[in-house]
Each structure stands twice: as structure tokens, then as C-alpha cells.
Amino acid sequence: MAVLDQVYTVDLRGLAEGRHHLVLSELGSNLGLPEDQLVVTTDVVVELTLDLTGSLIMVRGGISAKPTLVCARCLEPYESDMTAAFDAVIRMGHNNFRLEDEDETPVDFGDDWISFAPSVRESLMLAVPIKPLCSVDCQGLCPQCGTNLNFSRCSCGQEPADPRWNALKTFLEDNRGEQADGRS
Numbered sequence: 001m002a003v004l005d006q007v008y009t010v011d012l013r014g015l016a017e018g019r020h021h022l023v024l025s026e027l028g029s030n031l032g033l034p035e036d037q038l039v040v041t042t043d044v045v046v047e048l049t050l051d052l053t054g055s056l057i058m059v060r061g062g063i064s065a066k067p068t069l070v071c072a073r074c075l076e077p078y079e080s081d082m083t084a085a086f087d088a089v090i091r092m093g094h095n096n097f098r099l100e101d102e103d104e105t106p107v108d109f110g111d112d113w114i115s116f117a118p119s120v121r122e123s124l125m126l127a128v129p130i131k132p133l134c135s136v137d138c139q140g141l142c143p144q145c146g147t148n149l150n151f152s153r154c155s156c157g158q159e160p161a162d163p164r165w166n167a168l169k170t171f172l173e174d175n176r177g178e179q180a181d182g183r184s
């Protein structure tokens with residue numbers, strides 16, 4: 001674990017007062033993510049803004065990654081665009097550092113460095129959608145024969161549409177018409 005957490009590391013020795021901007025990149029496979037929950041084989045880029053005032057460091061991290069998710073509708077793996085962010089406030093002491101607030105994002109400390117690997121891991125896990133979709137237009141699988149309807153048609157859906165939906169459709173169309181009239 002110690003080796004994994006040497007990634008996204010900032011050397012704090014001699015860090016000057018003021019704002020520092022860092023872009024750190026690491027292969028997702030080096031992050032120690034739980035692979036049954038999140039697979040990232042490409043780079044995970046973290047943009048860090050550090051504001052050092054006295055012994056306090058305010059940290060903002062912006063993460064971008066392209067994890068491979070499995071679509072909840074068609075069950076196909078796809079590369080998604082994921083962004084996440086974290087904040088931390090760190091107080092520097094003599095050869096030690098601590099988080100100001102215990103509830104803040106987790107970080108790892110060494111004698112003179114901080115690793116944001118735990119923050120990146122946690123933020124990415126929280127950003128995983130409950131129902132990932134390869135596309136908002138994903139047609140999903142046919143519930144009867146399992147055909148992926150994004151790629152091909154099957155003959156299951158030939159029966160006429162449920163007439164109850166027609167009533168709703170007519171109602172919606174009428175409503176839309178009235179709104180348009182009201183505006184003009």
C-alpha cells in the first residue's frame with residue numbers, strides 16, 4: 001500500500017507562500033482501485049491547486065478519468081468521461097502534517113510529503129454512476145430474446161403498441177400545442 005500511495009505526491013519542503021498549480025498524472029491501474037467496482041486502464045489526471053498561507057494549505061483537486069463502465073441497459077462495457085473533485089485543509093507542523101478537519105478527504109502523509117492518492121480513489125468511487133449508460137439513447141436489450149437493440153433488430157417487438165400509451169401521447173401533444181398558443 002505504501003508504494004501505491006507514493007502517487008499524486010506533493011513535496012512540501014520549501015513550498016513557498018501563495019498559490020501553486022500542479023498537474024499530476026498516473027495510470028489508473030496503479031491506483032489500487034477495487035477492480036470489481038471500477039476499472040481505469042488509462043491515465044487519471046489530477047489538477048491540484050495548493051494555497052499556502054502561514055502553516056495552512058488549502059487544497060483543491062480536480063480529477064478527470066476515463067473508466068470502463070458497464071452499461072446498465074445493454075450490458076456492454078464502454079469508456080466513460082468521469083470528473084470528480086475534492087478539497088482538503090492541511091496544517092503543516094514540524095516534520096508532520098495533519099488535516100484540519102477529520103471529516104475531510106483522506107490523504108497520506110510522509111515526513112515531508114503528502115499523497116492525494118486516497119482522495120483520488122475515494123472521489124472516483126463516489127463518482128461512479130448508480131446506473132451507467134453507454135449513451136442516453138441506448139436502446140438496451142430486448143427483454144424477450146436478449147438482442148442488443150443498438151446493433152440489430154429482432155422480431156419480438158412486432159405486436160402493436162399498448163393503446164394506453166396512445167392516450168398519454170395525445171394528451172402530451174395537445175398540451176404542448178396549448179402552451180405554444182399561449183406564448184404567441
Ligand SMILES: [Zn+2]
Pocket residue numbers: 071072073074075076133134135138139140
Ligand atoms: Zn448501452
Ligand SMILES: [Zn+2]
Pocket residue numbers: 142143144145146147154155156157
Ligand atoms: Zn427480441
